[in-house]
Amino acid sequence: MGTIKVENIRVFAHHGCLKEETKIGSDYRVDLKVKANLQTSAQSDQLSDTVDYVLLNRIVKEEMQQPSYLLETVAKRILNRIFIDDQMVHKATVSVSKLNPPIGGDVESVMIKMTQVRKKDE
Template identity: 30%
Template sequence: METIRIKGLKIFAYHGVNPEEKENGQNFVLDLTLCADLSRAAQTDDLADTVNYAAVRKTVNAAFTAQKYDLIERAAQVVCDAVLAQYPQVQAVTLELKKPEAPINAVFDYVSVELTRSRT
């Protein structure tokens, strides 16, 4: 099994438990790792034989921004579900969802959750 990574995908959305997070929104950063058999694509050099990461980006953006969630855990689950539903060649997806503007009174880089979901 090989991997495709999309790192540092920035998406503006309205997730959080505080009313101002749902009203004003904030930036999120997503790091995705997709596990799939890429051996055919490595031989054919044909986009149809791989997972099109540009299409995955659109799927992720649509799933992540379709609704407002209180928890980033739920938002991450929705993204993982969407990727697995849309791309049958993806056997597993790992998503680290970072919230660099989380409303906590401290100096920090980000808070995050990481989920791994698979077909098995």
């Protein structure tokens, strides 16, 4: 088992409960960590034997473009897509951060973090 991380994926998107947030949009940071068996790819040196981090980045960018009220919803969509699109992933953790959130204070970011494990029958 091994870990692949794709960190600090920067995305401009339109999430939030306030009308202004969905209209104007804001900056987000997404961090992703997936666990998979990396032993085969370590031996074969073939992309087809591992989790493609280009695919992971594309999933994040595509799912971030669909507006949602809550970051939890976006994170769950990202996790669901990872498990659908890449059968090698056994476990995934995603963190979605809204940078400079409009919450009436000097706050750098708010972040949610969710983890999902592949069910044995998938």
